[in-house]
Amino acid sequence: MGQLLLGLINGAFYAILSLGLAVIFGLLNIINFAHGALYMAGAFVAWMLLNYVGIGYWPALILSPLIVGAFGILLERTMMSRLYKLDHLYGLLLTFGLALIIQGLFRNYYGISGLPYQIPSQLSGGQNLGFMFLPNYRGWVVVASVVVCFGTWFMIEKTRLGAYLRAATENPALVGAFGVNVPLLITLTYGFGVGLAGFAGVLAAPIYSVNPNMGADLIIVVFAVVVIGGMGSILGAIVTGYMLGIVEGLTRVFYPEGSAVVIFVIMAIVLLIKPEGLFGKEAR
């Protein structure tokens, strides 16, 4: 029971990160390999806000995703927007290169061992649930992640803005003809997806080591989550994120040595049986 809950908490991180990836891929057709680096940047920005400006955790939770999102918009405008007409591969190479550069810069200035970031005092301590000790902070992570994931899903699937977005990816020329500023929409979407990564980074800062490689360690798993859920499927990314967190958590109890592999085994099986992913639409 306790292990299930822990799995759910890890799933929360997978869900937010894969959600961002799915939004970007679904609406922009860019395979954003820089996602892990931007997640790391989110955690570092939170640390910088605290140590250079004296801004604590709660404002950082808002500010840091905004800063990372703005940085993402800059990248999109100056570089990625030139690649939309080309094959996926070019976007992948560009973002992969950007990820290496961002990581390298942080490593150069802050070293590799990581920086300390404390849990905010309101959330330190924990509750004894009888079957396990649940740190308050972990509870908060799950709540925050569920709210953000649901909010995003709702916005894209149920609101007028989301409808514009989906329409713009189907047929940008037609939507443009109706007077919608399509490039702006796409830029903001990228900024939003990247902002989600920054948000996950701030959530992670108090419990994981804040170091330049923290994103690189996670991004491969998150990509597997997106593939299993179905590339570009928003609901798929969310559900699969939580589900795989639980599966991984259980593997840690019954066969810990295999916990790094289990997600990829599942990915292979899913690809064999249902190549478009669990929630993916048939390839058009």
Added chain:
Amino acid sequence: MMKKLSMATALCALTAGAGFAQGIDVKLGVLNDRSGTYADLSGEGSAVATRMAVEDFGAAEKGINVEVISADHQNKPDVGSNIARQWYDVDGVNAIIDVPTSSVALAVADITAEANGVLLDSGAGSTSLTRDQCQPTTVHWTYDTAALANGTGGAVTKAGGKKWFFLTADYAFGHSLEENTMAVVKDNGGEVVGNVRHPFPSQDFSSYLLQAQGSGADVIGLANAGGDTVNAIKQASEFGITQAGQSLAALLMFVTDVHSLGAETAQGLNLTEAFYWDQNDATREWSARFEEQMGAKPTMVHAGAYSATMAYLAAVEALGSAEDGRAIVAKMKEMEFDDPLFGKVTVRGDGRAIHDMYLFEVKSPDQSEGEWDLYNQISSISGDDAFLPMLEECDFTKK
């Protein structure tokens, strides 16, 4: 005309010969991790420490021309092996320094023996370097897994931590550290109630910590390193493990790891090191000079690179040549070193450097007076107690 030419040639040869007799050329290669997990605890810092040793030894005044080069082995044995071969065969390197990551160190030790160079290892932990894979050209300077086990494992068990649960990184180094520590725990009347092996590297330890919590152990031994240890400790504090009465023993931790955790999270941890910057005037003075160049305090790996280089240069000076690696290491084993950082050091027949090790406790935030003021020294462990006894077949002084 011919006569003049040959005269000139002879003159040239004479002067060149005279110059060679006065100066000894030494080329040192610092090979370590410059970009990955171990880049802060070794990395450029070890190259800086090596250059400081060359300067402090007064090599130039003694007619020894030393050149220091460095490279990144990326923690990969194949990359490390290629660089080592290139250095010995093409670039004329005489000694390779540092080499953290045991798998890389063992590969480089073999190549060094083949090339008759010298390996002055500071960063790696595996006891195999001076035991089952010992070489006449290896000197293992700073620490090994047995010393860590004896230091932290012994102290914690004697202090009443009888029941142990191990959280072990699932690769050679973790297994070796776990095995050494289990032996020490049992020798001191403790017992091992369980262990779990986690993939390397891992982000989330909560699941393993919960298993450790349920095991009823007094002590959770962390047989891992770097980011894994930092994450495990951070999360143990979050899950209230230490508040609930279980204690943590971080079997390998460097001052950079503790700095990264902060005193708030790391306070009370026991750990074993060969060197801490704030031990005496000599270490403080040296560390301040190091910090000027690196912007951070040195780890024991940096200090080891410095003092191993000093010892090596002393042997080279005594022999008057850096060509024969076996002869230099044999000379080092005859000498006694009084080192500003490590105190009295001797090198045993198997290449193990014998010096004191120290048991430290991490200060609480109220005790700590600066960001690097992190340790209280609890006790010192004499070199003979800290390291494993020598294997007969590895005693190269008798061969």
